[in-house]
Amino acid sequence: MxxxxxxxxxxxxxxxxxxxxxxxxxxxxxxxxxxxxxxxxxxxxxxxxxxxxxxxxxxxxxxxxxxxxxxxxxxxxxxxxxxxxxxxxxxxxxxxRTALEERWSNIYQKSKSSKFYSYIKKNLDPVKKSNLVLEYGCSIGIMTSFLAKSHKTVFGIDRSFTALRFAKKSYKDNLDYVVADFLSPVFGKQFFDLVLALNVLELVEPKELLQHISKQISNGLVIISDPYDFDRGIHSVKNPLDEKSLRMNLEKLGFKITSKTKTPMHIPWNLKLGPRTMLNYDVDLVICKK
Ligand SMILES: C[S@@+](CC[C@H](N)C(=O)[O-])C[C@H]1O[C@@H](n2cnc3c(N)ncnc32)[C@H](O)[C@@H]1O
Ligand SMILES: [Zn+2]
Incomplete structure (x- = not known):
């Protein structure tokens, strides 16, 4: 730290x-x-x-x-x-959860070159230099380490210690990671200029996460992507969102959706599960401002 x-x-x-x-x-x-x-x-x-x-x-x-x-x-x-x-x-x-968190950390390691990440990076290029950036569910730090190249101070939070051990392998004096729950007040009442939450809406009550993020932005940008893969048996969230309700909820919270992401997007997100197994998602992306 x-x-x-x-x-x-x-x-x-x-x-x-x-x-x-x-x-x-x-x-x-x-x-x-x-x-x-x-x-x-x-x-x-x-x-x-x-x-x-x-x-x-x-x-x-x-x-x-x-x-x-x-x-x-x-x-x-x-x-x-x-x-x-x-x-x-x-x-x-x-x-x-140890084995599961190790397995997923390895999958993200092997999937770093998925086109999904380069697509998001391209969309981040024109974003002006921010003072404070936060990524929810940063896992092994693929996007967080990229963000730290052009923004002043960058944090990633994730509940997986194992994933953050991978992330911490590369040192940067403006980038840090914290094991914490998304909805915990780990940054108190701090405002952020840029918040990312990529592919996490299935893992936490999505509306609660949106409200939590909204309280952290007074003048800034939020980037959310998701494949809406909500069917997870007993682990499913109570109130899933879809392309329309995600945008509606963000607007209700005072966000303005950028014209480019007003209509649902379809971005391939390919995860390499094993030598002969791929998990191919079709991911939506919303970029919005307050
Ligand atoms: C599906 S992965 C997405 C990883 C990364 N954002 C990406 O798109 O490549 C979700 C990540 O969120 C973390 N996570 C899930 N629920 C969480 C919670 N309630 N609090 C903190 N981290 C959580 C998991 O450990 C995992 O690393
Ligand atoms: Zn205390």
Missing amino acids: LESSLEFLRCVCCGSKLEQTVFKSDKEIVEGILECKKCNAKYPIIEKIPILWNDFSNYLSFRKKLGGKIYHIIENSTLKQFCKTALLKNDQIGDD
């Missing part, structure tokens, strides 16, 4: 500023703890990644294998103890 990120991050339990204790650093903080003096919440920084989850033992409850791995990686004894306490407290509630 970059030392400079502290100014932007907030306690996800109470919204207060955080204080940091650094155990190990080189160009950035490798191991440390972020602490909220108001509600006493503590958040670990492990392998340069701050985990701003309201309950770390709950985060590890769904990632027992990951918990074991990071326990062995951590060098500092205080941080190791913090991790051990969380692991001992945890009661696995659902399936372990």
Whole structure:
């Protein structure tokens, strides 16, 4: 975690500023703890990644294998103890997500050259240099690292520690990543100039995400893409959106949709699942302004 990120991050339990204790650093903080003096919440920084989850033992409850791995990686004894306490407290509630998150991180690695990403990059070229940019569900950082080439400060959030480990492999002094839930107040009341949310509407209640994003933009641009692949059995969201209702909801929130994306778009997004398996989506894109 970059030392400079502290100014932007907030306690996800109470919204207060955080204080940091650094155990190990080189160009950035490798191991440390972020602490909220108001509600006493503590958040670990492990392998340069701050985990701003309201309950770390709950985060590890769904990632027992990951918990074991990071326990062995951590060098500092205080941080190791913090991790051990969380692991001992945890009661696995659902399936372990470790293997799934590893698998998807590998799929994104192999799919970096999908035309989808170059299409979005081309659409980002004319966007004026922004001070503060946020990408929701950045995964391994394909777009976030691109954005950091031309914008001042860029953040990516994702709940997958494994994906962010890939993302953190390349260092940039204006780019940082946080493990956090989309809807948590990880940036408090901070406004952003540019927000991206690519292909995430199936994974969170979409209207809630749009409202959350809307509160973070007073004068800026939002780029949303989605394949509307909402049929996910018990994991399906309650209120899916489609081409029309996505645009309608954005307009209701005060966004103006750019003329180019007023009508539904069809962009191929190809994910390489295995040597002989492709997942081919047809993705819609909306670019809007407030
Ligand atoms: C379908 S992938 C899309 C990745 C990337 N945006 C792209 O288009 O290539 C969705 C990403 O969102 C993350 N994610 C899903 N639900 C989340 C949540 N509630 N909070 C934070 N991250 C979440 C997943 O870990 C995953 O990396
Ligand atoms: Zn707090």
